[in-house]
Amino acid sequence: MDTKKLTLTHLIRTPKNATENAPVIILLHGYGSNEEDLFSFAAELPEHLFVVSARAPRDLQPYGYSWYDIHYTATEKISDDEQAIESRDIVANFIDEVVQNYPVDAANVTLLGFSQGTILSYAVAFTHPEKIKNVVALSGYLNHKIFDMSDDKKYDHLNFYCSHGSQDQVIPVEAAREIAPFMESKNLNHVYEEYPVGHGVAPQNFYSFKAWLEKLI
Template sequence: MPNLSLTHVIRESSLKDNAPLLILFHGYGSDENDLFSFASELPEELFIVSARAPYPMQPYGNAWYAINFDADKGKWSDNEQAIESRDLIAKFIDEVIAKYPVNKDNVSLLGFSQGTILSYAVALTYPEKINNIIALSGYINDDLFETQPEANYKHLNFYCSHGSVDQVIPVDWARKSPEFLSALNIKHKYSEFPVGHGVAPQNFYELKEWLTNLL
């Protein structure tokens, strides 16, 4: 559906209108079909939208922002591009709400890896647009937002999880998230699972239960 800012696929809700909305944001080098593969396992009342990142990669896949590898800096992220994607996602959320029969006051984001980093940034920059955030295998990059007053965040709720042997994003980076969220009195749950850079079955069951309880 090219008339929205991001290419995406949808799973319609069992509700005719005012459905709770869940938007999925994939990781670096993937596409909208990756996370969408488990949409059928999620509650049927959810209207699910899975978005494709805006930067095509070669030979395939997409990115929310470039990750560069060079001798001087080692591995580094293009934060300017990430901020552009953050704002594009915020615009996309508005477009989805305008186009589809969803409840603008019940919006959840689910990200994996780079999609999680952006989900944190969107929620902390535009908290008025979001209710719940599922943050899988990512971390908070505080270069991508400016912290707002606590009062703006009081309705937010985060589910954060990470693989304890993640070889792509160190678990130590993820372990800083609960401390950051606690300092702002933001509701959150943090879990670790004995896997690498991926989502274990028990991780999926836990996030599903967490989300279902909020609907």
């Protein structure tokens, strides 16, 4: 199947056995990366999944892409939340485009993010819960400034797999440790795990979220 021309440049992997209503997973890479990074997972993901790996819309120099800018000061990193909200809405629209243009199940959409892609995945899921079923959130954190959970929306169908490296020097694990208490306070279905690695995905981490996902799709 050819890749369609949608809002975001992307790669696809079709299910091994063709189906008109496949569960779909959309991969959102981290800052400075591209759509080929997480697509390396595709061959190991469940065969009946339709896999879409999206490229972030902001071009970084000299290479790579981002969902939003990060500004560095002497003491901290500051995210451009306005750009993040813009990308949140671009991803929400991209989900609709994927559902309209590929033979996938609109009721069985999973987001898988890494780092900045995870931060965005949380924001999309909490802003547009009707579009999402599962979120695999790797090495990220909750940026409450880019989503606002609404009392008139339903969240009890959402499932979250959250993980982080305990040695992460890019996003300290302390930020990730706020995720589980938040999920519990909202009665959200979630798993939170830590692995003794830096800003990356350990093999055990991959096999853990893969097993979790296989039960839900």
